[in-house]
Amino acid sequence: MEDSAIIDLYFARSEEAIKETATKYGKMLKSVSLRILRSIEDAEEALSDTYMKTWNSIPPTRPNILSAFLTKIIRNVSLDKLDAMHADKRGAGMIPAILDELEECIADNRLPVPGEGMELREILNSFLESEKPESRKIFVRRYFFGSDIKEIAEFYGIGESKVKMSLARSRERLKVCLEEEGVTV
Amino acid sequence: MKTDKNKLFRAIGEIDEKYISEILEEDASGMNVIKSFDAAKAATNSKKKASGAKKFFAYYLPAVAGLLVCAVIVKAFMTSSDNAATSAPTAAADSAAPASYEEAASDSSMQTNSVEVYNESETAEEADIQMAEATSDNYGLTDSDKYETLGVTELANPFIDCESLEEACEISGIELNIPDDFSFGFDRIYRAMDGRMIEVIFMEGDEEVYRIRKGLTSELGTDISGDYNEYSVSTNIDSANYAATLSGNEEDKTSLAVWNDDTYSYSVTFEEPVPTVSAIGIIDMIMAQ
Numbered sequence: 001m002e003d004s005a006i007i008d009l010y011f012a013r014s015e016e017a018i019k020e021t022a023t024k025y026g027k028m029l030k031s032v033s034l035r036i037l038r039s040i041e042d043a044e045e046a047l048s049d050t051y052m053k054t055w056n057s058i059p060p061t062r063p064n065i066l067s068a069f070l071t072k073i074i075r076n077v078s079l080d081k082l083d084a085m086h087a088d089k090r091g092a093g094m095i096p097a098i099l100d101e102l103e104e105c106i107a108d109n110r111l112p113v114p115g116e117g118m119e120l121r122e123i124l125n126s127f128l129e130s131e132k133p134e135s136r137k138i139f140v141r142r143y144f145f146g147s148d149i150k151e152i153a154e155f156y157g158i159g160e161s162k163v164k165m166s167l168a169r170s171r172e173r174l175k176v177c178l179e180e181e182g183v184t185v
Numbered sequence: 186m187k188t189d190k191n192k193l194f195r196a197i198g199e200i201d202e203k204y205i206s207e208i209l210e211e212d213a214s215g216m217n218v219i220k221s222f223d224a225a226k227a228a229t230n231s232k233k234k235a236s237g238a239k240k241f242f243a244y245y246l247p248a249v250a251g252l253l254v255c256a257v258i259v260k261a262f263m264t265s266s267d268n269a270a271t272s273a274p275t276a277a278a279d280s281a282a283p284a285s286y287e288e289a290a291s292d293s294s295m296q297t298n299s300v301e302v303y304n305e306s307e308t309a310e311e312a313d314i315q316m317a318e319a320t321s322d323n324y325g326l327t328d329s330d331k332y333e334t335l336g337v338t339e340l341a342n343p344f345i346d347c348e349s350l351e352e353a354c355e356i357s358g359i360e361l362n363i364p365d366d367f368s369f370g371f372d373r374i375y376r377a378m379d380g381r382m383i384e385v386i387f388m389e390g391d392e393e394v395y396r397i398r399k400g401l402t403s404e405l406g407t408d409i410s411g412d413y414n415e416y417s418v419s420t421n422i423d424s425a426n427y428a429a430t431l432s433g434n435e436e437d438k439t440s441l442a443v444w445n446d447d448t449y450s451y452s453v454t455f456e457e458p459v460p461t462v463s464a465i466g467i468i469d470m471i472m473a474q
Contacts, residue, residue, distance in 0.1 A: 028209070063202075064202060065202045065203070065205075065206045067205075067206065067209050068202035068203075068205035068206045068209065069202065071205050071209070072198055072199070072202070072205065075198045076195075076198055079194075079195060079198070095194075098194065099190045099191060099194055100190070102190045102193045102194055102197075103189075103190040105193065106189050106190060106193060120192070120193070120196040121196055121199045121200065124196055124197060124199075124200050125200055125201045125204075128200060128201070128204050133207075136204065136207075137207065137208060137211065140200070140204050140205065140207070140208050141208060143194065143197045144197050144198065144200065144204075144205060144208075145208065
């Protein structure tokens with residue numbers, strides 16, 4: 001079913017909307033959650049919460065890209081779960097590793113204060129826009145989707161060292177962006 | 186400090202949807218993923234690969250192709266007594282120097298399988314349109330399949346590895362003729378995409394030599410090769426029971442062949458370019474009734 005038709009079902013308050021969403025995007029969404037939670041049971045729970053949040057969000061929201069809209073929701077839901085479980089260790093090392101990498105981007109280990117200068121989201125979008133497609137995709141795979149280095153390397157048919165190098169350079173450029181645009185405290 | 190890195194990680198979750206969509210679309214094509222893995226492997230093995238496979242295609246396959254052409258001509262000779270004296274020598278000459286299949290086809294007065302060759306430049310626009318269609322429909326994968334490739338464990342592979350050709354045929358629901366004369370000494374990997382495609386990869390040791398795909402056009406589109414290279418030379422082959430496009434970067438050498446019939450799309454991709462006559466021989470055997 002086309003995304004627009006699924007969204008119309010949500011607007012019509014038809015429960016078929018959730019069924020169609022699950023059919024079309026269920027596996028993809030679950031995989032996003034699994035990368036964060038590393039537990040099938042938790043991922044399935046996050047998936048159910050995602051359907052509920054989507055049901056509550058549409059309407060009034062009419063997503064431009066339904067798949068990306070859903071992906072953002074399940075990522076946030078999964079991170080909420082991780083926080084709730086105080087589950088750094090349950091992340092099998094993945095999320096802590098990613099967080100440690102991201103820490104390199106933060107000048108004095110601090111982020112800009114919201115409301116001063118550009119919002120963090122705007123800085124990130126500006127940074128991504130300035131990145132070359134290859135390095136941008138590697139960055140998004142790693143830090144949005146939580147893919148591991150090996151998985152990214154295999155996907156693009158390149159070496160793990162090249163992925164690491166690309167990520168390191170992207171982090172360095174992001175750090176510069178954050179320093180230029182943000183206000184450190 | 187931990188709060189800040191968490192905050193950054195959270196904020197990345199709010200990036201513009203186009204950057205997320207970019208990845209989802211990239212993942213959408215299972216073929217893409219598979220080709221990436223193949224490309225990685227091919228890159229690793231490219232230096233080693235040249236020797237055996239090249240020799241095979243440079244010497245053995247043209248010879249076999251020549252013999253096949255001879256066989257067809259002899260058959261034609263036996264059914265048509267008119268040209269008995271001239272057909273065989275022509276075929277013999279072609280088998281010795283198979284650089285020009287066009288000549289072989291035109292000289293050999295084959296009545297049952299006449300082949301017409303013409304330049305791709307006349308249909309370049311059509312080819313571009315086909316390529317655009319293939320790209321836009323993600324090489325024919327359905328939406329549900331696209332996202333199956335995103336699964337943690339299913340990331341790479343919408344194919345099912347099979348023990349035998351029979352098993353692959355059963356899973357895919359598609360029969361495939363194997364060009365036995367062009368697979369001498371090669372190991373084979375059989376794979377199937379449930380109800381939609383069958384694939385056979387011919388290997389020399391750990392190195393791929395060529396692969397054949399046959400899939401439902403209605404499900405997968407007209408180009409199922411997964412080969413995104415741009416080739417400088419394309420040739421259309423019209424025979425009695427198929428019309429194929431052969432592509433490569435040298436005259437009379439083929440890296441990719443794609444064609445369709447009423448129901449199925451076919452492709453043959455070669456890791457190293459092969460003489461066009463060999464590629465045509467493979468297609469002939471795949472399409473043999």
